[in-house]
Amino acid sequence: MTDMPDKLATAPNSKTPSGAASPVSSVVSRKPNEPGFSTIRLVAGENSEELNDLCKELLDFLKPRNVIERILISDFIHNEWELRRVRKFGSSAIPAARPWSVSRLNGHKDERFCDSPLPKGSYQAGIAGLEAKGYPLEDIDAFSALSFASALESFDKRASSLELRRNAALAALEDRRAQSALAERTIDATADEERPTMSMRDGE
Template sequence: MSRSDQGAQLARIYEPRLLPSESQAHFEMMRDALVAELKPRCVIEEMWVGEIVHGEWEMRRLRGFKDLIVTSARGLALKNLLSIVLNASGAADIDDLAERSVTNKAVRNQVTNILRKHRMSEASIDAEAFRHCLFELGEINRRLAELSSRRDKSLQLLEDYRAGLARPRHPAEGTAVMTSGDDGD
């Protein structure tokens, strides 16, 4: 078995459990690209590469979750904006208007016109949804920073390990040994 095959084999050990919405093919493509780039040469390097693979997949997952979280908050955001511009009159009517705007084109046009009258747009809905999700997005960003730091540390450990393998193991190895009476001439 070649080293790259061994690296891919070990990286599979660190394969995260994929969620139903995630693609096994995308994971394997990312894993194989990382293994090909880093070319682990021993089991220690393979462990670091496995950690890097796992962390990169989690980062990819979390970045996708950020978009989904904001998108899922759009309904609440629209209700809030409509409450503001319609002076919170008829909360049930506002809820109905916001919900029907998702499936009914005429209602969607009506909502768009209401927002335009108040100098708002689809981007206003996105901004309000984002505002509602700031805490959750902050937590994800903290986790992304942790994972990025771990990846960078693993890459540095890999680099240091490889540099250590290139150096002589004992200080006397690779240097001329002077004997008594020899002045180096």
């Protein structure tokens, strides 16, 4: 069995004490001479230790036996990590859209967003003003969900695509192993059938 690394991700120099990546994207690199594994770039808020744990658990469980299996496991890791990222972004999308909702509810057109509360430095006052008018933060976020429904739907579509690709990588790995096991059983069965014939010839 080919020796595999315990860690595929190297801690970036810009990592915070908690293990999260700094606002500047950091790179998770594979060690040299390890075919089949490519780099994963972390973005702000992602944790290199979480990625390392994911890689280690998958390697310990799946135990790749050759470069093809390492490539398939690498595909699985990339798609699983991207899926987690998309789900996180999807949950953050509504709060991220809040400044535009506050702008619209305060009467500003999208093309004049520069005149809205956030660019003007009065964002909290803009929210407070809406709440004073009976429009609480929950309603602002609901307005965001309605206003950006098509954009939010794209996160679900991306997640579904990543799930299919992740599952396909695992299925390909399992199919290869099943075919290999079948070939080995066929060879063993053929060898068992030939042994009695050879014994009879020896007796003659």
